[in-house]
Amino acid sequence: MxxxxxxxxxxxxxxxxxxxxxxxxxxxxxxxxxxLPHGGQIRIEVNNKLLYKLPINEDKTIPIGGLTVEIKAGKVRVADSDCPGKICVKQGWIDSGAIICLPNRVVITVEGTAAAPKGVDATT
Amino acid sequence: MQQREKNRLALLAACAIAMYGFERLIPTPIPWLRFGFANIITLITLILYGFNAALTITLIRIIIGSMLTGTFLGPPFVMSLVGGLFSVAAMWAAFRVRVFGPLGLSLIGALFHNLGQLLAVYAVFIQNLRSILILAPVILFIGTLTGVLNGLAVIFTMEHLKKMSDNVQNTQ
The missing domain is CATH 1.20.5 (Single alpha-helices involved in coiled-coils or other helix-helix interfaces)
Incomplete structure (x- = not known):
């Protein structure tokens, strides 16, 4: 056919x-x-709780449970993980968006720089 | 249920499990890329034998398949269970409308499978809507491509089955 x-x-x-x-x-x-905001800050949440808030331009390697998160040259990646699928590792370096590791319940998101004040503050 | 029907369901479920096992052997360059070949069997069952049969073989495939791959009751199991139920229900509803052919049904199946999975991820594991919304378009796009592949496979198989049954009737 x-x-x-x-x-x-x-x-x-x-x-x-x-x-x-x-x-x-x-x-x-x-x-x-x-x-999506590029650069700025990286939020790392585990089990829906905020664990780290790190600037993206400071090179750093942090172990989180079975994961190794690497921040380098304004980008972030999961360098290594003990989960079976390793989708988070395959995703590679990102400077915007998110990486999710479901088995370890880790969510890494990139946020904009110094959160602009939202809504009305005391002086207005 | 008659013995003949039971045998047929068992055979179809075995086919679906085999497809599921086969697709796991294919290395995929992109994460989130799953072909969902088992949906070919689900869709053929749905068209030929109706909703109950399709639901039964989907449940059998998900439970036995997860036991074979060692993910029973783990996150992938919950995701494929919710995705599988969503997809069978959606394909049945679309089938009843009677405007879609196998290709459209397969696309709807793939779409709702992915939506169900994303919903499961959000409800059970990660309450971070933003990060899920970021990943959703990529997952749904890949789902559309594999949906086309599976839909064409269903058309091909149905035509082949039709030819085979014609041959049987002609020789009788």
Whole structure:
């Protein structure tokens, strides 16, 4: 069976759905990183509790449970992990976004520089 | 349930487990890339034998599969359980609407599988919505690509089955 015959077996709604999904997910992959803060601070949460808040431009290596988190040259990565899948290690260096290690329940997120004051403060 | 039906379900479940085991042997360059070949079997079962049969083989596949890979009751198990239930329910609902072919059903299955997994991660493990939202588009995009692959495989298999049953009827 040729690939064109396979395509002939799809309905109009199949094709609309495919184009829609590719467009929405593709566009969000491209657009979301533009709005993510680059550099600044790194938050490391374990079990939904904030454990560390570190500046991204200070080189450092921290062991967290079974993980080794490495900060270097404005980027962060999980250098090593004892989890079976090692998705966090494969993700490599990031300077925006997040790394999640599910088995160890570790979330590493990159935040913007010196959190700008939100809402109304005492002087206004 | 009749003996014949039971045998059929057991055979389909065995196929699904074999697919699940096979895809784990394929090295993937991108994390989060899982082909979900077992969904080919789930979808064929859904189309041919209905919701109950598809749900049964999904549950069997997830439980036996997780025991084989040693992740029973671990995080991957919870994720595939929620994802599997979401995907079977969504594919059944879409199948009832009758406007989608196997490709669309497979895409819906993949989409809801991933949504279910993300929901499970959020509800059970990590209450950090922002980091999950950052990863979601990548996971859903990859899911769409594998959904196309599996959908085409389902079309191919269904055509082949049709030809085979035609041949059987002609010779009789």
């Amino acid at each position: 040729r690939i064109t015959e396979l395509i002939d077996r799809t309905t109009l709604f199949d094709r609309i759905l495919l184009v829609f999904l590719l467009f929405v997910t593709g566009a969000s992959i491209v657009l979301i990183p533009l709005y």
